Amino acid sequence: MVKIALVGTGWQGQGHLATLKELENVHLVGVCDLNEEMLQKATSKFGIKGFNNYVNMLEETKPEGVIICTPPEIRENLVREAAERGIHCFIEKPPARNIDSAKKVVSILEKTGVINSVGFMYRYSPAVEYTKQIIQGKRIALVRSAMLDGLALRPNWPRWFFDKERSGGPVFDQAIHIFDLCRYLLGEVDRVTGYQDNLVVPKADDFTVEDSLTLSMKYKNGILQNHLHSWSYPDVFTQIELYSDELNLTLDLVKGRVSGQVDGEVVFFESNEDPLYRLELEAFIKAISENNPKLILSSYKDSILSLSFAIKAMEALEN
Ligand SMILES: NC(=O)c1ccc[n+]([C@@H]2O[C@H](COP(=O)([O-])OP(=O)(O)OC[C@H]3O[C@@H](n4cnc5c(N)ncnc54)[C@H](O)[C@@H]3O)[C@@H](O)[C@H]2O)c1
Structure with missing residues (x-):
């Protein structure tokens, strides 16, 4: 079982939760959103513990991977908090709001060596x-x-x-x-x-x-x-x-x-x-469980182009 947490329980986050829930080798350990209503919707529908602070969630649930479904300006700090804990990152597109921020994310990912994937499904x-x-x-x-x-x-x-x-x-x-x-x-x-x-x-x-x-x-x-x-x-x-x-x-x-x-x-x-969202998430989970980043078709570094x-x-x- 691969322990997965998710940040951002809006439209895309709810969709990814439904897909992850169907995957046999995934254990959803936590979801996080600042919006109380969206968070409540996710926790009650999927029966997962909810958090309104992603650092607390990463600390407490210790996932192996995190699925990042926040708007594009919420990437850099979240990736840093996850990657520095050795947590692999699936990041929704667009990879960042601008190139400067994207480059900072690349350097965090390269320094920490975590598996990373951008949602170009x-x-x-x-x-x-x-x-x-x-x-x-x-x-x-x-x-x-x-x-x-x-x-x-x-x-x-x-x-x-x-x-x-x-x-x-x-x-x-x-x-x-x-x-x-x-x-x-x-x-x-x-x-x-x-x-x-x-x-x-x-x-x-x-x-x-x-x-x-x-x-x-x-x-x-x-x-x-x-x-x-x-x-x-x-x-x-x-x-x-x-x-x-x-x-x-x-x-x-x-x-x-x-x-x-x-x-x-x-x-x-x-x-x-299968739905493409399922294929991209399955690839991410398999890459974690087999420790094989080659299964990822869209790395963060490539996504900058x-x-x-x-x-x-x-x-x-x-x-
Ligand atoms: N690949 C695709 O086909 C596809 C489709 C839709 C959306 N997306 C991408 O997914 C991302 C999210 O889009 P969406 O449609 O789900 O938007 P959304 O507005 O429905 O959801 C975003 C959620 O993130 C939460 N959030 C914002 N800041 C946060 C923080 N600091 N901590 C915790 N939660 C926070 C918001 O409260 C909101 O619930 C975007 O980057 C979007 O482009 C991709």
């Missing part, structure tokens, strides 16, 4: 793994991606997401998933440009983000990409399309499906995959 998708294999050695020239979601239309979604100062908006909070995955599949980005606007939900005192944007990217290896993003689309649509003289592929991340042609041959892949990509995109949009 798409890397664990079997459809992504399939795509990675079939594009190996193939030319990719053009990429068209889109992530359309309705966060801004959901009345109960946590309001800090719509405060640009806190969440960074759709690029920093969500398009970072696409940036991370494209880095994983295609390589490192060189230049980014784009436009953003409020096309459906207007700006207001409690809504300081844009709800729609388009980005154009050039990768260091020459690949050109266009990305569309929305928080005001009343459904969920997440796809990456790859094109060249050698292939055309559509990776549908909602359906876990890949379809298209490679060298004139039709290809198709679909998996009845995805953070830099997101910052580059935000700067391009603001300019």
Whole structure:
């Protein structure tokens, strides 16, 4: 049994608790939140001891791993408190609010040597793994991606997401998933440009983000990409399309499906995959129990490059 504690029992924390509760080799020893109501919801639903101070929780419950589901500005001190006690860290994306803070977290993690993982769950998708294999050695020239979601239309979604100062908006909070995955599949980005606007939900005192944007990217290896993003689309649509003289592929991340042609041959892949959150958490737990960091597909150090990509995109949009 691997002893696990969790900090931040909001939307993502509650989801991860439900998943962890299903894993046979996990013993949930404690949960922590500053919000009494959220904490109460988690302790009563999952029958775990609750704390309103994460240091007290780490001291008392002595977990082997901690799942960090707080907003991105609450990372550095929490990681330090855990890592210096030898507690392995699973950290939700985005890895930090800025590069300086992310670098401090990297140095804590390197000094302490704990296993660390950032919640870029798409890397664990079997459809992504399939795509990675079939594009190996193939030319990719053009990429068209889109992530359309309705966060801004959901009345109960946590309001800090719509405060640009806190969440960074759709690029920093969500398009970072696409940036991370494209880095994983295609390589490192060189230049980014784009436009953003409020096309459906207007700006207001409690809504300081844009709800729609388009980005154009050039990768260091020459690949050109266009990305569309929305928080005001009343459904969920997440796809990456790859094109060249050698292939055309559509990776549908909602359906876990890949379809298209490679060298004139039709290809198709679909998996009845476990939820991606389960796959990323299972990898973290297995990495702890086998003391094998290689099972982690998204280390904190690597995630900084995805953070830099997101910052580059935000700067391009603001300019
Ligand atoms: N990977 C994904 O698909 C995905 C999806 C949603 C959210 N997330 C990420 O998960 C993180 C949390 O998002 P959320 O939607 O759950 O937000 P949320 O607002 O619902 O939950 C965050 C919780 O953290 C608590 N918290 C804040 N500071 C704390 C502290 N010092 N100690 C203890 N608790 C504290 C808050 O009270 C709140 O309950 C964010 O980084 C977000 O980007 C990832």
